[in-house]
Amino acid sequence: xxxxxxxxxxxxxxxxxxxxxxxxxxxxxxxxxxxxxxxxxxxxxxxxxxxxxxxxxxxxxxxxxxxxxxxxxxxxxxxxxxxxxxxxxxxxxxxxxxxxxxxxxxxxxxxxxxxxxxxxxxxxxxxxxxxxxxxxxxxxxxxxxxxxxxxxxxxxxxxxxxxxxxxxxxxxxxxxxxxxxxxxxxxxxxxxxxxxxxxxxxxxxxxxxxxxx
Amino acid sequence: xxxxxxxxxxxxxxxxxxxxxxxxxxxxxxxxxxxxxxxxxxxxxxxxxxxxxxxxxxxxxxxxxxxxxxxxxxxxxxxxxxxxxxxxxxxxxxxxxxxxxxxxxxxxxxxxxxxxxxxxxxxxxxxxxxxxxxxxxxxxxxxxxxxxxxxxxxxxxxxxxxxxxxxxxxxxxxxxxxxxxxxxxxxxxxxxxxxxxxxxxxxxxxxxxxxxx
Amino acid sequence: xxxxxxxxxxxxxxxxxxxxxxxxxxxxxxxxxxxxxxxxxxxxxxxxxxxxxxxxxxxxxxxxxxxxxxxxxxxxxxxxxxxxxxxxxxxxxxxxxxxxxxxxxxxxxxxxxxxxxxxxxxxxxxxxxxxxxxxxxxxxxxxxxxxxxxxxxxxxxxxxxxxxxxxxxxxxxxxxxxxxxxxxxxxxxxxxxxxxxxxxxxxxxxxxxxxxx
Amino acid sequence: xxxxxxxxxxxxxxxxxxxxxxxxxxxxxxxxxxxxxxxxxxxxxxxxxxxxxxxxxxxxxxxxxxxxxxxxxxxxxxxxxxxxxxxxxxxxxxxxxxxxxxxxxxxxxxxxxxxxxxxxxxxxxxxxxxxxxxxxxxxxxxxxxxxxxxxxxxxxxxxxxxxxxxxxxxxxxxxxxxxxxxxxxxxxxxxxxxxxxxxxxxxxxxxxxxxxx
DNA sequence: TATGAATGAGCATTCATTCAT
DNA sequence: GATGAATGAATGCTCATTCAT
Numbered sequence: 001x002x003x004x005x006x007x008x009x010x011x012x013x014x015x016x017x018x019x020x021x022x023x024x025x026x027x028x029x030x031x032x033x034x035x036x037x038x039x040x041x042x043x044x045x046x047x048x049x050x051x052x053x054x055x056x057x058x059x060x061x062x063x064x065x066x067x068x069x070x071x072x073x074x075x076x077x078x079x080x081x082x083x084x085x086x087x088x089x090x091x092x093x094x095x096x097x098x099x100x101x102x103x104x105x106x107x108x109x110x111x112x113x114x115x116x117x118x119x120x121x122x123x124x125x126x127x128x129x130x131x132x133x134x135x136x137x138x139x140x141x142x143x144x145x146x147x148x149x150x151x152x153x154x155x156x157x158x159x160x161x162x163x164x165x166x167x168x169x170x171x172x173x174x175x176x177x178x179x180x181x182x183x184x185x186x187x188x189x190x191x192x193x194x195x196x197x198x199x200x201x202x203x204x205x206x207x208x209x210x211x212x213x
Numbered sequence: 214x215x216x217x218x219x220x221x222x223x224x225x226x227x228x229x230x231x232x233x234x235x236x237x238x239x240x241x242x243x244x245x246x247x248x249x250x251x252x253x254x255x256x257x258x259x260x261x262x263x264x265x266x267x268x269x270x271x272x273x274x275x276x277x278x279x280x281x282x283x284x285x286x287x288x289x290x291x292x293x294x295x296x297x298x299x300x301x302x303x304x305x306x307x308x309x310x311x312x313x314x315x316x317x318x319x320x321x322x323x324x325x326x327x328x329x330x331x332x333x334x335x336x337x338x339x340x341x342x343x344x345x346x347x348x349x350x351x352x353x354x355x356x357x358x359x360x361x362x363x364x365x366x367x368x369x370x371x372x373x374x375x376x377x378x379x380x381x382x383x384x385x386x387x388x389x390x391x392x393x394x395x396x397x398x399x400x401x402x403x404x405x406x407x408x409x410x411x412x413x414x415x416x417x418x419x420x421x422x423x424x425x426x
Numbered sequence: 427x428x429x430x431x432x433x434x435x436x437x438x439x440x441x442x443x444x445x446x447x448x449x450x451x452x453x454x455x456x457x458x459x460x461x462x463x464x465x466x467x468x469x470x471x472x473x474x475x476x477x478x479x480x481x482x483x484x485x486x487x488x489x490x491x492x493x494x495x496x497x498x499x500x501x502x503x504x505x506x507x508x509x510x511x512x513x514x515x516x517x518x519x520x521x522x523x524x525x526x527x528x529x530x531x532x533x534x535x536x537x538x539x540x541x542x543x544x545x546x547x548x549x550x551x552x553x554x555x556x557x558x559x560x561x562x563x564x565x566x567x568x569x570x571x572x573x574x575x576x577x578x579x580x581x582x583x584x585x586x587x588x589x590x591x592x593x594x595x596x597x598x599x600x601x602x603x604x605x606x607x608x609x610x611x612x613x614x615x616x617x618x619x620x621x622x623x624x625x626x627x628x629x630x631x632x633x634x635x636x637x638x639x
Numbered sequence: 640x641x642x643x644x645x646x647x648x649x650x651x652x653x654x655x656x657x658x659x660x661x662x663x664x665x666x667x668x669x670x671x672x673x674x675x676x677x678x679x680x681x682x683x684x685x686x687x688x689x690x691x692x693x694x695x696x697x698x699x700x701x702x703x704x705x706x707x708x709x710x711x712x713x714x715x716x717x718x719x720x721x722x723x724x725x726x727x728x729x730x731x732x733x734x735x736x737x738x739x740x741x742x743x744x745x746x747x748x749x750x751x752x753x754x755x756x757x758x759x760x761x762x763x764x765x766x767x768x769x770x771x772x773x774x775x776x777x778x779x780x781x782x783x784x785x786x787x788x789x790x791x792x793x794x795x796x797x798x799x800x801x802x803x804x805x806x807x808x809x810x811x812x813x814x815x816x817x818x819x820x821x822x823x824x825x826x827x828x829x830x831x832x833x834x835x836x837x838x839x840x841x842x843x844x845x846x847x848x849x850x851x852x
Numbered sequence: 853t854a855t856g857a858a859t860g861a862g863c864a865t866t867c868a869t870t871c872a873t
Numbered sequence: 874g875a876t877g878a879a880t881g882a883a884t885g886c887t888c889a890t891t892c893a894t
Contacts, residue, residue: 016853037250038331041889051856053890062889117380118248118328127381135383146397152377152385153370153397159381160373164365167330168340168372170348172365184359184366184405191400227872227878254864264880269865442874463676464757467868477877479869488868543806544674544754553807561809572823578803578811579796579823585807586799590791593756594766594798596774598791610785610792610831617826653857653893680885690859695886 020058022048025103028069032104032112036066036119066116067125073109074129076101081137088141089154089189090182092134096162097178110159111166134158143195154192233271235261238316241282245317245325249279249332279329286322287342289314294350301354302367302402303395305347309375310391323372324379347371356408367405446484448474451529454495458530458538462492462545492542493551499535500555502527507563514567515580515615516608518560522588523604536585537592560584569621580618659697661687664742667708671743671751675705675758705755712748713768715740720776727780728793728828729821731773735801736817749798750805773797782834793831 026047030039041062045052059065080095081088096108104112110133113126139151164170226232239260243252254275258265272278293308294301309321317325323346326339352364377383452473456465467488471478485491506521507514522534530538536559539552565577590596652658665686669678680701684691698704719734720727735747743751749772752765778790803809 035331040887051854052888053856053892054854056890057854114376114380115331118246118251123381127383130377130381130383135385146393148385149389149393150397152383152389153374153394153401155383156373156377156386157366157370158373159376160369160371161366163327163372163376164343164369167327168336168343170340170343170365170368172348172361173369176362176365180359180362181366184363187404188366188401191404192397229878232878253862255862263878265864266866266881267879270879275864461757466866477875478867479871479877480875482869483875540802540806541757544677549807553809556803556807556809561811572819574811575815575819576823578809578815579800579820579827581809582799582803582812583792583796584799585802586795586797587792589753589798589802590769590795593753594762594769596766596769596791596794598774598787599795602788602791606785606788607792610789613830614792614827617830618823655857658857679883681883689857691885692860692887693858696858701885 016058019048019050019054023050023055023058023065024069024072027065028072028103028112029105031066031069031116032073032101032107034115036062036116036122038115041065066122070113070122070125073104073112074125074133076103077109077129077133081133085137085141088137089193090178090185092138092158093161093181093185094178096158096165097176097181107166108162111162114159114163114167130155130159138193142193150192154189157188157192229271232261232263232267236263236268236271237278237282237285240278241285241316241325242318244279244282244329245286245320247328249276249329249335251328254278279335283326283335283338286317286325287338287346289316290322290342290346294346298354301350302406303391303398305351305371306374306394306398307391309371309378310389310394320379321375324375327372327376327380343368343372351406355406363405367402370401370405442484445474445476445480449476449481449484449491450495450498453491454498454529454538455531457492457495457542458499458527458533460541462488462542462548464541467491492548496539496548496551499530499538500551500559502529503535503555503559507559511563511567514563515619516604516611518564518584519587519607519611520604522584522591523602523607533592534588537588540585540589540593556581556585564619568619576618580615583614583618655697658687658689658693662689662694662697663704663708663711666704667711667742667751668744670705670708670755671712671746673754675702675755675761677754680704705761709752709761709764712743712751713764713772715742716748716768716772720772724780727776728832729817729824731777731797732800732820732824733817735797735804736815736820746805747801750801753798753802753806769794769798777832781832789831793828796827796831 023044026044027039030044030047039062041055042052044065045055055062055065059068077095080091083091101107101109107115110126110130113122113129117123117126134155135148135151138154139147142150144150161173164173165176236257239257240252243257243260252275254268255265257278258268268275268278272281290308293304296304314320314322320328323339323343326335326342330336330339347368348361348364351367352360355363357363374386378386378389449470452470453465456470456473465488467481468478470491471481481488481491485494503521506517509517527533527535533541536552536556539548539555543549543552560581561574561577564580565573568576570576587599591599591602662683665683666678669683669686678701680694681691683704684694694701694704698707716734719730722730740746740748746754749765749769752761752768756762756765773794774787774790777793778786781789783789800812804812804815
C-alpha cells in the first residue's frame with residue numbers, strides 16, 4: 001500500500017521479494033489461526049491482494065509455504081532462550097502470558113503448530129521444536145534427579161497453559177497475568193525443577209534469587 | 214464391538230444396531246486420530262465395510278455423527294469423577310498415563326476433541342467438557358485462595374501432559390508411568406492445590422524477555 | 427388407522443390392497459405438488475407409514491407409480507365430459523375455479539401433470555390427455571370454421587387460468603369465482619367458439635341457452 | 640455468442656469474459672429446457688467444454704447462475720413493452736407465435752421459468768415478472784370495469800398458449816401463425832379488454848359438474 | 853517472468869433401487 | 874411374501890495445483 005514514487009518506474013524490481021514476504025506473513029497468520037488443512041491458499045493470496053498462483057510460483061506448494069512459515073515461528077519461539085539461564089522459566093511463562101505474537105495472529109508458535117499437528121511430519125517438527133526450546137533447555141535447569149522427566153512435565157505444563165488459553169479459550173487462564181500467576185508458578189517451578197529431596201516439607205526459595213529489584 | 218479400522222473383511226450382518234454401533238466406533242477412532250475435518254465419511258464406512266450413505270441414513274450428517282461420538286467420549290472422560298474426591302487428582306493422572314482409551318484410538322477424550330478444536334462449536338464443547346471434568350472438580354479440591362486459577366493451572370498441566378504424549382508424542386512422557394511420575398505429581402499437587410503458605414520470599418519479578426520480532 | 431377388530435386375526439390378508447391404495451393416494455398428492463423429480467419415494471412411503479421398498483414391491487418403480495397416479499388423475503379430469511354437451515365449457519371452467527381436487531392436493535389434474543412435464547414421456551401423456559378432455563371435446567362445440575385452432579386456443583385459455591392460479595399463484599385469479607368470471611367467460615366463449623361471422627358487432631347469446639332454472 | 644449444447648468441440652480461449660458468457664448462454668438453454676432441478680452443472684460445463692468448477696468460480700453457485708440466466712430472460716421478455724401501447728396485445732402474441740427465443744432454446748422466457756416453478760422463490764420471481772410484463776401492462780389497456788380480472792384472464796390466455804405450444808407441444812398451436820390466429824385473437828381482445836357491454840342475456844348459471852371421487 | 857484461466861480429484865450428501873433374511 | 878438394511882451412482886461444491894499466454 002505504501003508505494004513510494006520511486007517504485008513506479010521499476011514496479012517489478014523488488015516486488016517479488018515484497019510480495020513473497022507479504023504472502024509469508026499472511027500465511028503465518030492464517031496457518032496459526034486455522035491450522036494447515038483449514039487454511040485456503042486462495043485466502044492467503046487474497047489477504048495480500050495477489051493471485052493464488054503466486055504462492056506456487058514463490059514457494060512451490062502450500063506445504064512448502066507452511067514449512068517456511070513454521071520455520072519463522074520456530075525461530076521466534078527460540079528467541080526466549082536468549083538471556084540469563086536462571087530466569088528461563090519465567091521468561092518462558094512471559095512469552096505465554098504477556099507477549100502478543102502479532103506475526104502469528106496472537107498465537108504462541110507452539111499452539112500455531114499444534115493446530116496442524118494432525119499431520120505426522122508437522123507433528124515431528126513440532127516435537128523437535130519443543131525439545132529444543134522447552135525440554136532440553138529446561139532440563140539443564142533441573143537440580144536433582146530425573147531431569148528429563150521433570151523437564152518434560154514442566155514443558156507439558158507450559159504447553160497446557162498455552163493450549164487452554166488459545167485453543168480452548170478458558171476464561172480464567174485467558175485473563176491470567178504474570179502477576180496473578182507468579183506465586184503459583186514459583187511453587188511449581190520449585191516442585192518440578194528444584195532440589196527434589198524435601199518431601200512435603202517447606203519449599204526452597206524461588207529459582208531466581210538474584211532478583212533485580 | 215470395538216471395531217478397529219483394520220476390520221474391513223468381516224461381512225456385514227444386516228443388523229441396524231450392529232452396523233450403527235460399528236460406524237460410531239469407527240468414527241470415534243477416526244475423529245480421534247485425524248480430527249473432524251481430516252476425517253472422511255467414506256473412510257469411516259470402509260472401516261466398517263459398508264457404503265458411506267449408511268452414515269447419513271443412521272446419523273443424518275457427518276457432524277451429527279461427530280457429535281454422537283464426542284458425547285460418548287465426554288461420558289467416558291467423566292467417569293473419572295466417580296470415586297473418593299481426595300483421590301481425584303491421581304485418578305485424573307491415571308486416566309492419562311495408564312488407561313488405554315481403546316475406543317478413541319488410544320487418545321484421551323480431550324485430546325481427541327482438541328484435534329477438532331479449529332471448529333468454534335467443537336471448541337466450545339471441549340471447553341465445557343474440560344470445565345466439568347477438570348477445572349470445576351479440581352477447584353473443589355483446592356485448599357486456600359485463588360481456587361479457580363490454581364485449578365485452571367492444574368488442568369492445564371494435565372491437558373499438557375496428554376498433548377505432549379499423544380499429539381507431540383514426546384518420548385519421555387510417552388514412556389512415563391504412574392510410578393515414575395508419582396513423586397513429582399505429588400509435589401505439584403501440593404504446590405498448586407495445597408494450602409498456599411506464601412513462599413519464603415517475594416514473588417519472582419515480571420521477567421522482561423526480549424520479544425522476538 | 428381405522429382398523430376394525432376383524433382385521434386383527436388376519437392382519438396380512440387385505441393389507442396389501444389397502445397399503446397399495448394408500449401409497450397411490452399419497453403419491454397423487456406428492457406428485458401433484460412437487461412434480462415427478464421433486465418427489466421422494468421415501469417421503470411417499472412415510473406419508474403412509476410404511477417402508478419405501480413397498481413402493482417397488484407394489485408398483486415396480488417410482489415411474490410406474492407415477493404413471494398409475496397419473497392415470498387416476500386423467501380419469502378424474504375426464505369426468506367433466508359427463509353431462510350435457512352444450513354446457514361443457516362452463517363445466518370445464520367450474521372444475522378449475524370451484525372443484526377442490528382433494529386427491530391431488532388441490533391441483534387440477536392437468537396442472538399436476540404439467541409439474542412433471544419436463545420429461546418427454548410425461549409430456550406426451552399430458553398432451554394426449556389434454557386433447558381427449560379439452561381440445562377434442564371443445565372442438566365439437568365450435569360453430570363455424572377453424573374448429574381445431576379455436577378449440578386449441580380455448581383449451582390454452584383454460585390451461586392458462588389453471589397455471590396462473592396454481593403454479594404462479596396469481597392473486598387475482600386465485601380469488602376469482604365462477605360468479606366473478608362468468609360474464610367475461612361468456613364473451614370469450616362466444617368469441618372463440620361461437621359463429622365466427624359477426625366481427626365487432628353484438629355477441630350472440632350464451633352457449634348454453636337451456637338454462638335449468 | 641449463442642453457444643448451443645452441441646458446441647463441445649471448440650477449444651477454449653482462456654478468456655474469462657468469453658467463457659463466462661458461454662456458460663451463461665449454455666445455462667439459459669439448459670434451464671429453459673430441463674428446469675432448474677433437472678439441470679446438471681456438469682452438463683452446462685460440458686456444453687461449453689470447460690470444467691464444472693468454473694461455474695462456481697464465475698457464478699458462485701448453481702442457483703446464482705440460474706438467477707443470472709433468469710434475469711436475462713426477464714429482460715428479454717420485457718422488451719415487448721417498448722412500442723405503441725395500443726398494439727401491445729398483438730406484440731405480446733407475436734413474441735409467442737413468431738419470435739424464436741434462441742437464447743432460451745426456443746422457449747418463451749415465461750415458459751422457461753415455469754419449468755422451474757416448483758421452487759417457491761422461483762415461482763415468486765415468475766409471478767412478479769408476469770405482473771410486470773403481462774398483467775399490469777394489459778390492465779392499462781382495458782376499457783371498462785374489472786380491469787384487473789380481465790387483464791389476468793387475458794394473461795392466462797397468453798401464458799396458456801405458450802404452455803400448450805412449448806410444454807405440451809400441441810400440434811395445432813405449434814403450427815399456428817400470427818396470420819391464422821389474428822382473427823380469433825382480435826375477437827378475444829375485444830371480448831376481454833374491450834368496452835364491456837353486458838351480454839344480451841344473464842350470465843350462465845354456476846354449473847354443477849359431477850365432481851370426480 | 854508474471855498473470856489468471858482452467859483443471860480434476862475429492863467431499864458431504866441424496867435417492868431410487870436391490871437384496872438378504 | 875414382507876421387511877428393512879444396504880447399495881451405488883449422481884450432485885453441488887471446494888481446493889490445491891497446472892498451464893497457456
